[in-house]
Structures are given as structure tokens and as C-alpha cells.
Amino acid sequence: MANAERLAKPVAGKPAAITKVLARGGSISFLLNSTGMGLALIMQIVLARLLGAAGYGTYAFVTTVVTFLVFPAKLGFDTSIVRLVAAMKAKDEWSLIKGLLKRANQLGFAVSLSVTATGFVILGLRYSEMTDTQLATYAVGFATIPLLTLATLRQSALQALKDVLFAQMPEKIVRPLLTMGLLLMTVFLLNWEADAGLAMLCFAAAVAVSYLIGAVVLKKRIKEQTAAVDTQYATRYWIRLSLSLMINGGMYLILGQLSVLLMGVMHSETESGLFSAAVRLAALVSFAITAINMTAAPLLSESYAKGNHGQLQxxxxxxxxxxxSFAAVVFIAFVIAGRPLLGLFGTEFTAAYPALLLLSAGQLFGAYCGQTGTMATMTGYHRVLTRVLVIATALNVMLSVLLIPLLGMTGAAAASCCAAVTWNAIMAVAIKRKYGITTPVWTFGGGSQRKQQEQDSPPQ
Known part of the structure; x- marks a missing residue:
């Protein structure tokens, strides 16, 4: 109740200015994400064509495993950096920003090395069970974990500083271009045999280059403000907050990637690869809101800190x-042309069309519910979000175990869709009750929502 009362207090601000910031930052981010998604899609098609269904399945499965292993190495600092640096910057606390980034990188690098070492130990124990290609793919994939961890932390720092361009360009543009370029060069110019191991090696080289680009940019962005200040630390608080946020990040990761892993375990890596293509395409439905969040997330954190209810809304x-709006257009496009789009990966991939529609429907509902997860994370409501995500994850696991043996990819997609609908609906209601903020993009009470926003916002 105290939070609601504090948020209801009008605070000076300009709605038109906020819209302009969202439009400018969102446009840049949207363009980068559009280009990045296009490049990622092209890269997946190139990989599928060159490696074949089996080779692509191995590559996609190992990539998913690496994604899961990078997650604990970040310790949740990727999320806490966005929230904390945005608030610190508003208060000109550069000594704390300097300490936070330094400590996050130190801890992230140390943990990522431990995760990598553990991965290699497990690889050694399973050496006899793997083909040479599988062994090479896993080994190179594990080796990328430290750089992927540090790259994610750097991306979060630039996002918090509202440098939308360089927060995303290294990973969205440079990385897929280099991966494809190196793979095509080695196959067609050097006549190397295309397999999952070679593809992962090209990916690792691209990760290294994109990381260096981002690291140099971040150093230049904060050098002037941090060079002359002492380093201050609040390590215990940062770790406590980050670990709390990491739980939510883990739930998101499981909800997004669990079905791919279960398909590989319960069926085959080949079918996991087919399903992975549907997952990657379905992500296009929500990528616009993801792009906009590069700007919206820091704004939500700042608005909450200022107690500006109207600006939050x-x-x-x-x-x-x-x-x-974008999600609806993409969903309709998938309904009409989903099979031909999947066919770009190869004729075998069209079998994933029903799964694509179910996954896309879940993404569309999430887009309709709006800023549920981001709003909760940026306003300190993450513990409630954690409980809701745990419920959704348990539902996803239960339905996946029941439906995958019966329906294969379609069952996995149905489980993911049900989980997405569940957590987004619950959080939309919870945020409305907690803060009085309506996150669904259109409701029957839209007129009263606009009226309340006008009352809370200062006159122009």
C-alpha cells in the first residue's frame, strides 16, 4: 500500500519527452534487432543447409547447453546491472558504478571458468560415448562460456547507460556476420568439411571479436566519469540482489529452452534441431517488445525511483x-506462411509447423500482457515474479513430460504455450493490484486508464 501511495504522488516530468525517448531508443533498438533477427535467421538457414538436419541438431543442442551453462556464471548481474546502474547514474554515483562493474566482471569470470572446467570434466568422463564431431562441438562450445558471460555483463552496462546501439550491435550484427563469413570461407575457399564442430569453432571466433568490440566501447563510454573517482563497493548487497534476480532469469531461460533440451533427451538431437528452428522463428513474435525494452527497462527503474505513477503507466x-502491434503482424504471417518459412531450413523442418503456431500463440499472449516481467523486475517486485515463474516452470515441465512422448514437438510447444499464458496473466493481475498499473495493452477500462495517467502527469 505504501508503494501505491508513493507512486500516486505526481512528480514533475514530461510525457511527450518520455514518448520521444522511447521512440528514439526503441527505433534504434528495433532496427538493430530487426537486422539481428534477420541475420540470425539467415545464419540458421545457412547452418541447416550446410550441416544437414543431424549436424544442425547437434549444433543447436550444444548451443542450448552452453546457454544454460552461461546463466549461472552471470550470477544475475546481467539484470541487476541494468536496474542499479540506471539508478546510480541518475544520482551521479560513478564510484559505485565503477565498483559494481568491476566486481561483476571479477565474479562472473571466476564462476564462468569453474563452469567451463566442470564441463570439460564431464566431457572427459563421456569421451567414449561421443563421436569426434560431438566431442569437438562440446569442447569449443564450453570454451566460449567465459567470453559469453563477460559479453552479457558488458551489454547490460551499456543498456543501463542508454547506449542502445553498442549494447546490441556486437552480438546482433557482428557475431552472426562473422560466424557465417568464417564458415562459408572455410567450406568453399579452404574446402574443409562442414560439420557441427567447425560451425561451433567459427561461432567461438565471432564471440571473441564481438566481445572485444563491446569491451572497448564500454571503456570509452565510462572512462571520463570513472577515471578520477575512487572505487566503492557494496558487494554483499549486489550479490544478494543479483542472486534473487538470477532465479527469475533462470525461470525465463527454462521456460524458453527447456523444451528444446527435453526433445533432445526424450527423442533425438535431430528432432531437437527441428523444434529449435520453430523456437527461433517464434521468438520473432516478441522481438519488438524485447527491442523496446532496451530503452523501456531503465526508464521504468527511473520512474519508479521518482515515484512518477503517470510516467510508469x-x-x-x-x-x-x-x-x-508488431507481434500480431508476425503471428498472422506465421499462420499464412509458416510452412514455407520453415522449409527454408530444409524440407524436414516443415514438420515443426504446428509447434511454430503454438509457440507463437504463447508469445502473442505475452506481448498482449505487456511489461509484466520487466515492470516487476525494475520496481522491486521480483520476489512475486519468482513465485509465479516457478509455478509456470513446474507446469511446463509437467506438461512436457506428459505430452512430448505422445505428440513430440507439438506436445513440447503446447506445454510452452500454456506456461507462457499462465505466468503473464497472473503477473498482469498482480501488478495491477500492487501498483494500479495496467500492463495489458488494451482493456475495457482504457478510457479510465488514460484519465488516470493524465491526472498523475504534470501539465504541459
């Missing part, structure tokens, strides 16, 4: 409606 409404 405006950020949620403006960003949510833009994201949902």
Missing part, C-alpha cells in the same frame, strides 16, 4: 502497444 502503455 505511459512507459508500459506506449512500449506495450508498439510491441503487441
Amino acid at each position: 505511459q512507459v508500459c502503455t506506449t512500449s506495450g502497444r508498439a510491441g503487441f
